[in-house]
Structure formats: C-alpha cells, structure tokens
Amino acid sequence: MSVLVDASTKVIVQGLTGHEGSFHAQRMIACGTQVVGGVTPGKGGTEEVGLPVFDTVEEAVRKTGASASVIFVPAPFAYDAILEASDSLQTVVCVTEGVPVKDMMIARRLIHQKKVSLVGPNCPGIVCPKAKVNIGIMPESIFTPGPVGVVSRSGTLTYEIVNDLTLEGIGQSTCIGIGGDPIPGTTFIEALAAFESDDDTKAVIMIGEIGGDEEEKAAEFAAENLSKPLVAYIAGFSAPPGKKMGHAGAIVSQGKGTAASKKAVLESKGIPVASTPVGIVKAVRSVLG
Amino acid sequence: MSVLVDASTKVIVQGLTGHEGSFHAQRMIACGTQVVGGVTPGKGGTEEVGLPVFDTVEEAVRKTGASASVIFVPAPFAYDAILEASDSLQTVVCVTEGVPVKDMMIARRLIHQKKVSLVGPNCPGIVCPKAKVNIGIMPESIFTPGPVGVVSRSGTLTYEIVNDLTLEGIGQSTCIGIGGDPIPGTTFIEALAAFESDDDTKAVIMIGEIGGDEEEKAAEFAAENLSKPLVAYIAGFSAPPGKKMGHAGAIVSQGKGTAASKKAVLESKGIPVASTPVGIVKAVRSVLG
C-alpha cells in the first residue's frame, strides 16, 4: 500500500513537449514510474521521448488509462491544466510554480467537489520508493523504502532530510511535497489523513515552515485523528516578520505564523519539533522505537 | 414520517413584510405550520403579523432555530435569497416566479454542494397533511392525510387533482410542487427518491407537462430505484410546438418534450399515464389496490 499513488498508477505529463516536461518524464520513467503519455494541445499525434502526445487530457486518459497526471506547463496555463486534469483524473501533481492565489482559490474549490487529489502547485511531487513511483521532480537516489511518511511544504529541505534518513537507515513509505504556496491543493491535514490509512506508514514527519496556520491545524487534526507518531520540522525560526522568504507562503505577517508560535502549538499537542536535520532524524528514530 | 419537512419543522419567511409574504405566513400558521419569524433586510427588530422580523437569515436561524424557509421576495432578489438561505438552512421553498435561468444554474450548483433541498422557484410549495405542515401557497382545504405522494410541475393542476383525490377518499402523504421552471431546485428524480424512503408514502403521482425531459429521466430512475407504484399525468397533449405555455419550461421545442413522447417513454417503463383528472384518480386507485 501507499498514499495517493501505487505501483499500478499510470501517469501522463501535461506539458510533455516542454523542456521540463520531457526531462522529468524520462527521469520518472528511469525510476520505474509508469509514464504512459503526455498532453500538449495542438501537438496530438506526435511523440516525445518515446511517449504518445495527445491534444487533451480527456483523450490521453481514454487512450492510455492513466489515473494521474503531473503538470509542467508555465504558470499562466497551470489553472487550465488543473481544471482539465480534474475532469478526468484522480490524482494531479502540479509542479509549476508562480500560480496566482486567485486561480488556486477557485481550483481548490472545484477539485474538492470532484474528489480529485491535487498536490501542489509549486511542489516537488510524490515519491513512493517501495512501489517505484516517482511523480514530480524529486531525486530518486535519496529515497529508500521504509516506514516513515514524509509530508513537506519545502522541496530541497525535504531532500536534505530524506537523505539524512536514508543515510541513517530509516526508509520512507511515501513522501508528499505539498508545496510552499499559500493555497495548496493538498494540505498537511489531508496528507496526514492519507498516511493514517496507509498500512506501510508507521510514523510521519511533517516539514513545515513559517506562514499560515496549516501546521497548527494539522497538529489539532493529528491530536484527534492520527494514531501514528508524528514529528515535525519547522523552518524559519530566524526569519524576520514582514519579509517573504521565497515561497509565496513563507511570510510572517501580523505577528502570526512564526516558527516559535508554531512550535509552541505543536508541542502543546505532544508533537516533537526539530529545527535541524540531525534533530528530526533523532526525533523520528525515537518515535519509531 | 414525511418528505423534506415534518411536524417539528420551523419555518421562516423571506420577504415576510411584503404583501404575499405576510398573507401566506398567516395562512400557513392557520394550517398549523410552525412559522417562527421572517427576514427583511433593514427591518430587523420589527414585527409582522405577530412574528419577529430579522435582518438576515443567519440571525433568524440563530434566534429561532428554524431549519426551513419559504421565499416570497421579488424575482430580482430571489437569487440572493436562495444563496442566503442555503448558507443556514436545510430546506428552502422558493415561491417567487420569474427567476432567470442563469441564476438557477448557479444556485442549483451551489445548493447541491451544500446538501440543501431547494424546492422551486415558481412553485406552490410543500404540504404534509398528517404533520400539519404547509409551506408555500397551496390551499390547505383540499388536502387530507393518506398514502399518496404527489409531485408536480404545476400549481393549480395539482390542486385540481389533489381535490379530486380527497373527494374520492384518497389521502396524501406529502405533496411537493417542484415548479414549472426549466431549472428547478428539486427535480422529479430527487422527489421520487425522497418518496421512496418515506414510510407514509405507498404510491406516487407525478404530474408533468410538456418541455424538457425530466419526466422521461424520472421514469428511468423509477424503473431502477422506486419500489412503490408510480402513476403519471402529463399536461399539454394539445400544445403546438414552439409556443411557450405560461411556464418557462412548458415549451415543445425541436420536436422534443412533447406529451406524446413523454407518455410513450413512461409507458415503456410500465408507468400508467393519464391525461384527465378522472383518469389519474382511477389510475392511482388501481395501483393502491
């Protein structure tokens, strides 16, 4: 078992004929992912990196049986790509960064009605080492199968931590990069709920950062609904208020969403909070027993 | 038991301070309906026909515990009234006629997400004789408690038929006037589903008319999902194509939606179709056994 995807998941790449799309399609295939085609409107009928290209998602799904897609289109087209995907697919990973907040308010509203799982935008994707599924841009080499579910708002920080886990012999069940945008398609809560029902996951690492209150809400949720141990990493203890740290979501505004306040809330719910990679590895080792 | 409403249902009147609103509020109360207040923005704090008036539905619900509303506001305000009601209530009856189709496309989309039942617009309402609930504009005197569920696109034609039923000693469980508009909040199918799960209903009369294909879809639905006998009345056998017969929905266009074609589909599903009041009473008597 795994989360959102499994060994049978067939994936199409929206924006396959672009530089990023074709590069990562090849990389994903090399990892063992079943990438079955791509979509680029107007280029239907052609081939790219050995995969068939379709004009529309509807056609790609009809002809390949895909149930998931990964989106690499430029930001101005991401909204359309998400809507189109949500008409036909169960799981959609949007790697594209720079999607306007307004687009995401509407897209999130729509996908929720349709029971589609959208991960991202501005996210590194999903990796399930055991099922050999790697959807997105995460480097395969750092992962190893194991009991720890990882959910993160950050990309490279996740690699850093996963790499440390792997070096320490602690494998991962599924790793979900939910992305750093203020309005993500999948939130920590939704990811935790998925890990709760995943037999392969024995403990969960949540990698959060300053801004918003998703970590706090996730802590509330975990206290009530997560039977598995949860440990957290929060980035941004040294971030000054009012400065946006790269991610559109990573801003401490109006005294809310600081790393310290998040840590306090999480710890009040019994969730250990680390602020160094060494610390989080230690924390997860201790909860795994 | 009954459908959509029961003896405990508390109702507020949106547009209570208008002529129609106050008239029917009194009439509904006289029938035994628990009308607990009304809403007219800007008139909060006043009284009308002995009922408290509130500025907003939210406030009215908070202070009265109402779970249903009936809307008597003019057509240009009906869309807002429906949206406002759907934020706080479970059942909404919209009597107002002349609501634009565009408003209803959006309103129906919204209420479906919220699991709110909207009956109407352009409808006479809901009557449950046993529970002494009368929401809308239907004359109480023609009803008597009994085993027949009635669902209808028409107002006075329903009265005609219900009156005949009562005169013949056949009582009604619940009567739902879904209204004659092209996009109703509640369709025949949704009403039939409600009757199916209502213990008090032993047979159902569906009163349809020309236009659209809701009767046909209801027949398909009934064949699969309705365990109780269904008989139908279709009005408009003599209506010429292309002429709109009063109801925005009652038009035979492009050769579709004629009474004859509806009758053929219904009969193919084993549903008897009458075209006179005498005929429908006979039909329901025969299915009641």
Added chain:
Amino acid sequence: MDLLEHQAKQLFREVGVPIPIGILSTSPTEAATAASTLGFPVAIKAQIPFGGRGKAGGIKIVDSTEAAESAASEILGSDIKGFSVGSVLVESGVKIAEEFYLAIMVDRGAKVPRVVFSEQGGVDIELLALTSPDMIRSVELDAFVGLRPYHIHQLLDPVGLAELTSAVFKIASRLYELFVSRDCLLVEINPLVKTESGTIVALDAKLTIDDNSRYRQHGLEAFEEELKIPQAELAAGELGLNYVHLEGDIGVIGNGAGLVMATLDLVSDAGGDPANFLDVGGGASAAQVSGGLRIVLGEPGVKAVLINIFGGITRCEEVAQGISNVVDEHNGTLPVPVVVRLAGNGAEEGLKMANALPVETRPTLEEAAKRVVAVSETGGSK
C-alpha cells in the same frame, strides 16, 4: 425572446465576434443602395425570428444593384411561416472555404451551459443530430468556470481542426461572454465560416434571451418593438396575463399554466379546437379576469369561451366579478357562449354570482370542456 439575425449580430459586434459587413434595409430602394455601397456579390436576407428561411426563399445572393432591388422587393412583405418580413439584411458576400456550427446553450437536462460544435455547418442542425449524431460534439460547461481553451480543443482537435482552436476559442469565449452577460438561453452561429483567406466569420446569428431576465437586460426595447409581438399577447402582458394564440375557435381562460394546458387537452379530447391559451395567473383580480375575457372575445373567429378556475390564492368571487364586468359592458349579454367552471377558494359564492350571469356553469372540468365544445358548434342554450 428570439432576436432577428441583425439584432443578434449587433450584440455579436459589441463583444467582438467577427461578422460580415451588412446594412439593414426596409425597402427595395434602400436594399439596392446598400448593395451598391457594399459591392457585389451581396446576400439579401429576410429578417425573421426563426430558422428555415433559406428553404423558404428568404435568402438571395445577387450580383447587381438591379438584382438586389428585385430580390429585396420579392422578400420584403412576403409571408414566411406566418411572419410578414419587414426588413432584409444586405450583407457583403463571403468566400466560404469551410462551414462549421458553433453554439452555447442552456442544457436543461444537465442544468449547465453547453458548448456545441459541428464540423458540418450551414445545415439543419436538428436534422444532422438525427442523421449523423457523431458529427455533433459538445462539452458541458461549469457555470463557475466558464469556457476554457481545453473545451475547444476537445471539440476541434479530434476532427483535425487543431489549427483553428485558437481562432475558434476567441470567438467562442466572446459568445460565452454574451451568453452570460445577456442572460441567453441560446447563442448560435450556423454557419461559422472559414473564408478562403483563412479568417473565421459568423455568417448567421441566432440568440434567445431569457424572458425572466428582462428586468435586468436593458436597451432591448427597440429590438422588441421590431419583433412585432401580436397585439393580443402585448395587451395580455400589460395586464400581467399569459396569452398564447392558437389556431382554433374555442377561447380558453384558466389560472395556472398546467391547469390551462390540461383544460386545452380536455377541450381537444372533447373534439374542440382551442383558440388560445390564457393564464390569468395566481390571485387574479376582477380587472385582470375582465381584461383577459375581453382579449379572448376580441380575437376573430372565437365561437365559445371556457373559463376554468381552481381557486387557490385566486378567489372565485373575484373571477365571477370579472366576468360580470364584461357582461355589463355588453349590456347584459355576451357575444358568444361562455362556459364557466369554478372550484376551490370562494367557489360557492362565485357560482352564485355566475349563475346570475348569461353564462353556463359546470361542476367539473370534464363536463365544462364537453359543454364548451358542444355550444361552440350549436351556439349555446342561453
């Protein structure tokens, strides 16, 4: 409200849907001048609010001023399906390479807007739907999302028209804008034309505006006036009544659309031929009933009238009073036999009043229908 082609095209122009240059003309001389201004060939097109005018001789392509004048004089004033042609649109000829069909409509079944496309335009789309349903493709839209480029890709790419998607999307998104902003039930372009030079143009235009939206759709008065709504319907509309002219000789008045339709059915069943549908609505006043009765009596060829009321909010006394007023205007008589059936709210009092009038009353709808058919043939007993 079904607009005329040139009215629909005026709205098209406002949102930027490309149309041929055209000049509306109401006389052959005007049409000739318009044609010579535009240069040849031109199309002379009858302005009628329904389809099928091509087959009915309502469109002529001409190559000279004289031919334009004579075509216009043939079309103007001619009768197409009962509609007297009052104007023609004189339109620059377009060199057609391909013809498509594009429409956005309210899908009553799915209760959403739907965009419809066919690679086969310029034909009767209803007929095409019957004979070659696979040539008509459509996509359901979400009213919250509207029309997006991928919808047009879904329609065009599978039939090899991928290279037109961006041009068609541009037009379709403007049509959708019109559909929403003008509260349309239908916006249709048949044919949507690809010209020999490769541009896309709306050669015809059809647009239906939701009557319920008239309170918020402004600036349509001139269109309405031009549409020549029959006098009786206008008079009824002003009284808040709903009147539809039919072809028979028995006037029918009732309250509630469904009940009036049922009444028409019973009159037909009894062998009669209804002259009209007249719904006085809910809670009609005596004045409204009088007005309705006057309209029905004023229609030529009406031999008898059936008034069928089931009182809910409507009070039967009020209805009887309305009839009584008209009787007074006719000095105690009525010009044709009138059969009245009153039931429900105030029936007892209403019947008492009606029985004092020169009308026949019947207790049930069935009996009333049979009676009115009988008296329409015999002239009645009173």
Added chain:
Amino acid sequence: MDLLEHQAKQLFREVGVPIPIGILSTSPTEAATAASTLGFPVAIKAQIPFGGRGKAGGIKIVDSTEAAESAASEILGSDIKGFSVGSVLVESGVKIAEEFYLAIMVDRGAKVPRVVFSEQGGVDIELLALTSPDMIRSVELDAFVGLRPYHIHQLLDPVGLAELTSAVFKIASRLYELFVSRDCLLVEINPLVKTESGTIVALDAKLTIDDNSRYRQHGLEAFEEELKIPQAELAAGELGLNYVHLEGDIGVIGNGAGLVMATLDLVSDAGGDPANFLDVGGGASAAQVSGGLRIVLGEPGVKAVLINIFGGITRCEEVAQGISNVVDEHNGTLPVPVVVRLAGNGAEEGLKMANALPVETRPTLEEAAKRVVAVSETGGSK
C-alpha cells in the same frame, strides 16, 4: 506588491470607490500649491507602503499654505521605518462623523476571500483584533458567488448600521471587483468614513497585489518604479533569483526556499547573523550562481558567505562552476571567506572543483553553518 496609498486610490477611482480629492506632490512647493488649490484644511500624508505612519509623524493636517509647505518639507525625505519618503498625498480635509474598517482579503486558512468590517475604524486593526475581537466581524465568501448584499447585512445590521448597508455594499462590491480583477491578496479601507454630510468615503487605502499574477496585471510598471525596490532585490529578480535583505553580516545562498530558511536558522543557532536570504531556485545555472554570489558579495558589511546546495535538479558541478567564475573575476581570490557545502546531484564532481577554489567545504549543513560563523569572526583560514 504593496501599493502606496495614492496608487491604491488610483485603482479605487477606476472602479468608483469614493475617495477625497487629492494631489500627489514630491516637493514642499508642489505640496503648498496643491494645498492652496484644494482649500483648507488639507491632510499631508507620507506615501509609504506599510502602516503606522500616523504615529511616526507621517500625517499632518494643516490650515494654511505656509503650514502645508512646512509639513511637506518635514515629511518629504524623512525616514519612516527605513523607508525614505519620496512623496506626499495632499488631500482635502473630510469632516468625519464616524470611522469604520472595511477590507477584503485572502483567508489562507479557509482558502476563500473574506470580507472584514469593524464599526471601529481608523485604529490599528491588529491591535483591535487582540483587545476587542468582538468589534471585528467578517464573512467568508465563495469565490464562485462573490460578495452579495446579504453579506453586508450580516456585518452591519447587528451593530445598528442597517441604514448604511446599501452605501457600504456599493463600495464593498467595487472593492471586491478590484480584489478579483487585480488579483489582490488584500484590499483595505481604514478608515472608511461617514462624513458629517452622510456620504461614505475611503479615507485611506491599502492594496496588495499577488506577485504571482504580475504576468497578467498590466499597467503597474510606474507603480513598481515608484515603490523603489532595493537594487539587490531587483538584480536578483532579473536573474530569476529570490533575494531578501536581512540585517546581519553572513551572506547565505542556497537552493530552495525551505532549505535556505533552514540554513538561516542553523547560522543563527551557531550564533551568526545572516545578511540575506538568497534562493537560486531549482536547476540553477553557473551564471545564476555567479550572479547570486556577486550580489551577496556586493552588499556592504558582509563578512563571510555560506553556500549550501542540495542537488536535486540543480547540479553541484554547475554551482561550483558558478563560484569559480566569480573567483576568476577576483583574480583567483574572494573578498571574504566563503564556506561551501554541496550534496546530492553531482556532489562528488562539484566538491572536487570546489576544493580547487579559495573556499572551505564542509560535508554537512550543521558543520558548514558553524564554520561560516567562525570565519565571519576570524576572517577565515584561507
């Protein structure tokens, strides 16, 4: 992008939100002329892209041309929270009867737009939220439905302001229009004023535009220019890098916002004080890395630099090459000690290259952070 008051008000004017008459001035003389044109009293208001200017002396009400000139000369060029005031808005005085707060903002938690109202305007709304949370009322909106009159009734009627709902709805619906059409994260009026004559006016205006929408928000170039974005941020933006200036002396470069934040945290933990946040993003080229390093080295007061890369798409060789380019520009040296940590994709090759450069390398983030703090104090070993 946080607009200045007069910029926000220009957008308000475009959608019809009522504002006082005002004239933007960049010199005391201009301000004096503007004031005498408008008549007295006038307000002289510092144009800065954040709140709290009242307390900081950035707003003065004056009654004469001389007072206007002297107020403007006091404010212009003054420093408010590190921002040098470049312009003042000279605005007609308004006779205030009541002050309210009205805003529409993205509610990150609920992921919907939210409309916020308080009957207590003109005060620090954050403070009010802490001290009197019940004086702030708000309603979640549905992005599909937008702002409807009943939302404003829900906000105003319970606090006895029912008679203002229609005037406030008019303003709020225009704010919402702006919020949507301009991709705003926040549109705020504080205070929204009821004047003595009973009209409603936006006395202040705050507006934040989503940076992600800049590709489709046109005509904001002049605003941007006036906002005086720091040189280093602009240079980084042009290279596709994300740069934030901080107050310390240790430059930090990394790939990925979360990883750079974590790096800042570790530098702080080790007792250091970061001079900046610089994210070279995913798949950075050598040129981008060189550009980023140049920007950091160019900032005054930087004593040491930490480069921390975890190669995913980014290749460590590319990063090492980027550093190497800058070393070449400095004739084989670097002006301050640079600590490099490379891991992941291409780390082996990258480290080989880095070890040939005048930089120190460390295998882990923790060690690298500790080392950069140490060398920032001592000047380093190389």
